[in-house]
Amino acid sequence: MVEGDEIQPLIEAVHEEFVPYLGEGKVADYIPELAKADPRNLGIAVATVDGRVYSTGDDAEPFTIQSISKVFALTLALGKVGDDLWRRVGREPSGTPFDSIIQLEHEHGIPRNPFINAGALVVSDILLSGYQPRETIGQILEFVRFIANDETIAIDPVVARSETEHGYRNRALANFMLGFGNIEHAVDLVLGVYFHQCAIAMDCRQLAKAGLFLATGGRVTHRDTGVVSTLRARRINALMLTCGQYDGSGDFAFRVGLPSKSGVSGGLLAIVPGIASVAVWSPALNKQGNSLVGTLVLERLAERAGWSIF
């Protein structure tokens, strides 16, 4: 298994190997601001459990983390309400696209899992309980800054506004679940929280550091403290493996073999339990709405480093 100083030359080699593929796939355009992304960007960062960070390519370029934020919002919500959360959200892969509404009618407004949009909207609704949207957004941002040990992480207001103006499907999902009694706050407030968490901007190094608590069994490396219990960290990893790539989760587990979460801006976070947290960013997407080159990079990296949970 590749470790320590062997990681930097490895990620540089994998970066070089996949530069010729940049431009394949399609940048998301249903949020107009995301359509401006350059499909030729590729950044890779690896944060190891000993606190070191290795990175290459466009590793210092911030991008909005979009659905990767669902991991952090879920962690925060589990901290607030514990296993009660699972009365309102399931834990099964959906086998449908991230913004699908189809299962919600059959399943009475209970989303399949917290990583599809419907599930994340319920998580936002849970986080809103007892707080104003501004406070809730502040709590999510503070949590991300804490786990990444980086106070400079911020929300991109232009992307948040762009999605607020065009988030028709998310509005439909929230209203539909409100009709089933599985949304408790006004839809605009829930969407406000959700769109702002999706617009948290980070570069690959910051994202890899933010995910590290899932590789350490729940501990942050910069302070001698736990964020979640080891059991909860394992369970979040289990959900990332089964649901983190939407209807591409099975193929991702087959090819990469690591718990992961994707975002429609082309970011990917993958966890190597006990070893590292890996962030890859390349904006052009595959059919499932996950980074096309990012997935290939993770597949090669996991293979060459000998990283797999299996």
Ligand SMILES: NC(=O)CC[C@H](N)C(=O)O
């Ligand atoms: N897959 C994603 O990253 C989706 C996030 C995006 N903000 C949306 O709700 O559509």
